[in-house]
Amino acid sequence: MRMLAVFEKSERIRHIGHLDIQRAVQRGLRRSGLPVAYSQGFNPHILVTFASALSTGACGKREIMDVTMAEDVSAAEFIERMNRAMPGEMQISEARAVDGKHPSLPGLLRAARYDLLIRDPAQAEKLISAIPSMMARKTVPAMRKTKTAMKETDIRPLILSIRGEGHHIQATLTLTEREACKPGMLMEALAREAGIQEEIRVLARREALLGQDEDGRMIPLEQL
Amino acid sequence: MNNNEKLEKILEKVQKAPRYTGGEMNTDIKGWDECPLHFGFCFPDTYEVGMSHLGLKILYGLINREAWSLCERFFMPWTDMIEQMKEEGLPLLSIESRRPMSDFDVVGFTLQYEMSYSNILAMLEMGGVPVLGSDRGETDPIVVAGGPCAYNPEPLADFIDAFMIGDGEDVMGELNRVILERKEKGLSRAECLRALSELEGVYVPSLYDVEYLPDGRIASVTPRCPEAKASVKRRVVVDLNDTYYPEEIPVPYTEVVFDRIMLEIMRGCTRGCRFCQAGMLYRPVRERSMEKLIDLAEKLEKATGYEEISLSSLSSGDYSCLPELIRELMRRMKDKRVSISLPSLRIDSVLKESLEETQQVRKTSLTFAPEAGTQRLRDVINKGVTEEDLLEKVRDAFEGGWNSVKLYFMDGLPTETDADLEGIGDLARKVVSEYFKVPKDQRARGLRVTVSASTFVPKPFTPFQWAAQDTIDEIQRKQGVLRHALNVKGVTFNWHEPYLSFLEACFARGDRRLGKVLHQAYRKGCILDGWSETFRFDAWMDAFRECGLDPAFYANRVREKDEILPWDHIDSGITKQFLWHEKEKSEQALTTRDCRQGCNGCGLQRWKGVCAYADAGRV
Numbered sequence: 001m002r003m004l005a006v007f008e009k010s011e012r013i014r015h016i017g018h019l020d021i022q023r024a025v026q027r028g029l030r031r032s033g034l035p036v037a038y039s040q041g042f043n044p045h046i047l048v049t050f051a052s053a054l055s056t057g058a059c060g061k062r063e064i065m066d067v068t069m070a071e072d073v074s075a076a077e078f079i080e081r082m083n084r085a086m087p088g089e090m091q092i093s094e095a096r097a098v099d100g101k102h103p104s105l106p107g108l109l110r111a112a113r114y115d116l117l118i119r120d121p122a123q124a125e126k127l128i129s130a131i132p133s134m135m136a137r138k139t140v141p142a143m144r145k146t147k148t149a150m151k152e153t154d155i156r157p158l159i160l161s162i163r164g165e166g167h168h169i170q171a172t173l174t175l176t177e178r179e180a181c182k183p184g185m186l187m188e189a190l191a192r193e194a195g196i197q198e199e200i201r202v203l204a205r206r207e208a209l210l211g212q213d214e215d216g217r218m219i220p221l222e223q224l
Numbered sequence: 225m226n227n228n229e230k231l232e233k234i235l236e237k238v239q240k241a242p243r244y245t246g247g248e249m250n251t252d253i254k255g256w257d258e259c260p261l262h263f264g265f266c267f268p269d270t271y272e273v274g275m276s277h278l279g280l281k282i283l284y285g286l287i288n289r290e291a292w293s294l295c296e297r298f299f300m301p302w303t304d305m306i307e308q309m310k311e312e313g314l315p316l317l318s319i320e321s322r323r324p325m326s327d328f329d330v331v332g333f334t335l336q337y338e339m340s341y342s343n344i345l346a347m348l349e350m351g352g353v354p355v356l357g358s359d360r361g362e363t364d365p366i367v368v369a370g371g372p373c374a375y376n377p378e379p380l381a382d383f384i385d386a387f388m389i390g391d392g393e394d395v396m397g398e399l400n401r402v403i404l405e406r407k408e409k410g411l412s413r414a415e416c417l418r419a420l421s422e423l424e425g426v427y428v429p430s431l432y433d434v435e436y437l438p439d440g441r442i443a444s445v446t447p448r449c450p451e452a453k454a455s456v457k458r459r460v461v462v463d464l465n466d467t468y469y470p471e472e473i474p475v476p477y478t479e480v481v482f483d484r485i486m487l488e489i490m491r492g493c494t495r496g497c498r499f500c501q502a503g504m505l506y507r508p509v510r511e512r513s514m515e516k517l518i519d520l521a522e523k524l525e526k527a528t529g530y531e532e533i534s535l536s537s538l539s540s541g542d543y544s545c546l547p548e549l550i551r552e553l554m555r556r557m558k559d560k561r562v563s564i565s566l567p568s569l570r571i572d573s574v575l576k577e578s579l580e581e582t583q584q585v586r587k588t589s590l591t592f593a594p595e596a597g598t599q600r601l602r603d604v605i606n607k608g609v610t611e612e613d614l615l616e617k618v619r620d621a622f623e624g625g626w627n628s629v630k631l632y633f634m635d636g637l638p639t640e641t642d643a644d645l646e647g648i649g650d651l652a653r654k655v656v657s658e659y660f661k662v663p664k665d666q667r668a669r670g671l672r673v674t675v676s677a678s679t680f681v682p683k684p685f686t687p688f689q690w691a692a693q694d695t696i697d698e699i700q701r702k703q704g705v706l707r708h709a710l711n712v713k714g715v716t717f718n719w720h721e722p723y724l725s726f727l728e729a730c731f732a733r734g735d736r737r738l739g740k741v742l743h744q745a746y747r748k749g750c751i752l753d754g755w756s757e758t759f760r761f762d763a764w765m766d767a768f769r770e771c772g773l774d775p776a777f778y779a780n781r782v783r784e785k786d787e788i789l790p791w792d793h794i795d796s797g798i799t800k801q802f803l804w805h806e807k808e809k810s811e812q813a814l815t816t817r818d819c820r821q822g823c824n825g826c827g828l829q830r831w832k833g834v835c836a837y838a839d840a841g842r843v
């Protein structure tokens with residue numbers, strides 16, 4: 001049995017990198033005393049994977065861990081014991097037990113919804129008013145960091161929806177194992193559109209990870 | 225922008241932001257307003273170093289356990305952070321509730337090494353607390369300090385209001401109570417300091433006058449008021465089993481230097497190595513019982529989720545039932561997949577049995593500390609280890625499948641000659657040949673022998689407290705001899721430039737006048753001196769010159785028997801006569817027995833019920 005658990009990476013700890021988040025979850029699982037499964041081999045570790053790595057500097061409202069259990073436990077018990085064992089900055093809001101054959105989460109992942117808070121009000125206004133013209137373009141180039149180099153990508157087809165309100169921009173961006181538009185790429189393109197040269201301070205919050213149901217609708221990944 | 229917003233803004237620009245953000249497991253913020261006393265625990269080095277320190281975890285837990293007191297942490301920010309903080313006008317904030325240091329009632333520094341002193345000044349100033357004690361007013365925090373370097377508090381006398389000498393567990397709460405009383409009764413700062421001075425183990429330097437002779441030596445140290453004792457007796461926790469030990473400790477998100485459970489199995493050491501300050505200051509040996517340790521290990525494992533437990537003490541191999549302890553810990557921790565490691569193995573106490581057991585879990589490299597290269601010099605420093613011992617243990621290790629051995633030595637020890645340095649080369653060569661004596665199919669491949677030599681720093685409360693440190697030129701010459709002697713295949717040699725050790729020697733045995741030098745060096749921008757990338761030796765030397773003081777007076781001068789040493793009014797329990805006697809024996813290369821074989825009369829035998837070995841001999 002596997003447990004899909006939705007957890008938060010709070011604003012306070014947004015500079016913690018993914019590897020450290022993974023280790024914090026591993027240790028939390030150990031503290032919880034829940035019957036988790038371990039890998040075989042010389043250096044056994046708990047079998048836990050994540051739907052998607054969240055970048056250093058971003059916080060997440062609904063990140064998802066996928067824990068392989070050695071024995072069955074109820075979702076309620078999982079949440080209760082984990083929340084006692086996890087720091088206040090990484091609490092679990094929901095969990096769902098699935099069987100071992102449930103497809104892996106990264107394979108199901110299609111997109112992510114972000115809330116981007118623009119710290120400077122004047123910049124926010126300019127950026128938001130640049131959204132329509134950017135979206136009217138056929139192609140929107142942005143630089144994507146690959147393992148080895150920077151590569152130019154057209155992000156226009158990857159922006160599934162975008163709107164601005166107050167100092168916030170809400171965007172749903174493609175995120176799969178093959179292609180992704182990261183919030184930084186979107187901001188780069190939008191700044192160009194708005195003619196902003198200065199550095200833009202943004203607080204990126206990933207609000208949901210999305211998959212596609214049988215009818216092609218985007219729904220929260222953990223519900224698939 | 226408020227402080228929190230400023231901090232959030234800066235965090236986007238600095239390296240290793242998690243150093244400053246907190247929110248770790250087991251650091252839940254207590255309600256500021258519910259606790260009448262606010263203690264700021266300051267570690268004068270980076271987060272990664274501070275969070276590896278056992279003392280921090282003990283006092284953090286101890287203060288937070290009381291309903292009336294709260295403890296939050298402060299660390300020394302790195303240079304990029306300091307620049308940003310200056311630019312934004314952001315004071316140094318506590319990790320937990322992000323309040324400036326000036327909001328706290330007590331600010332406490334732990335003094336682990338002399339070269340962190342400039343960071344204390346920097347942290348106070350950034351925290352909005354006047355750097356000089358004499359500039360502090362009624363609303364400023366009381367600044368206290370403890371830890372091994374507090375035994376010679378004099379170089380910090382201008383900056384620290386009160387020092388806690390000795391074990392901190394009992395005196396910490398007493399000190400906090402006095403400060404809380406001051407707050408509640410509205411006592412003045414001066415009244416509070418006098419009240420603190422009445423506590424056993426507390427030294428308030430501003431209540432003493434120091435006079436100097438024309439040549440710079442001390443003429444007299446005189447208490448100024450009745451509350452100030454002529455001699456400040458160190459605190460000793462007698463029974464570790466009923467002394468506080470945390471059952472929950474903060475678990476950092478990022479990797480720190482020692483990222484594991486540290487189980488202090490005992491305090492003190494019976495061996496009496498003459499160079500070792502810790503060996504003198506933490507006397508007598510006090511063990512925690514096996515039951516207590518196993519109980520603590522289980523609780524800590526549950527509370528932290530750590531994968532590793534290390535047994536910590538000055539000499540873990542001497543713990544009286546070490547094999548049983550390891551066996552029992554391993555039995556209980558096996559299913560939890562927790563490994564057990566022994567960090568400070570001593571070559572004459574490594575039991576083959578426990579070697580084999582640790583090996584099941586983790587084959588880390590083995591560490592040996594012969595300290596000196598010849599038997600003569602090892603006798604001088606009373607390091608009761610013979611070459612046969614060492615080689616036998618090394619052979620056991622190689623036969624047991626280890627391939628990596630680290631050997632620690634010192635250069636510049638009293639009476640050292642080039643022959644002693646050549647001896648280090650000989651010893652390394654013999655270690656290498658032990659490896660090749662093990663049949664090829666029975667030994668692990670890829671031999672690695674690492675030899676490290678550090679420069680000897682004479683410390684207060686040791687038999688070498690009167691000794692001169694070698695000059696920088698002499699140390700550099702000796703390091704050349706060592707490099708030559710250690711040009712051995714399979715051996716890597718590590719050493720450091722002696723400048724830092726020279727400065728450490730000045731401050732370790734410095735007097736009050738060094739406060740001026742420290743302040744001047746800080747004003748010249750000296751901070752983070754323990755880090756090679758930020759250490760500025762020339763600026764330090766300028767500071768000495770500008771203050772009209774000669775560093776060689778402190779580092780390279782032999783003291784006479786009758787000289788008043790700057791720390792003579794601190795009573796560690798070890799008598800000056802004992803230390804002088806040990807010094808004389810060392811000059812004749814005569815050894816002193818291990819306390820377990822009988823009391824050597826170090827002075828602690830006068831304090832009834834403190835030293836079990838001395839009391840055993842009394843009947």
Ligand code: SF4
Nearest residue numbers: 819823824826829835
């Ligand atoms: S009192 Fe005696 S036995 Fe105890 S530490 Fe001192 S010398 Fe050793």
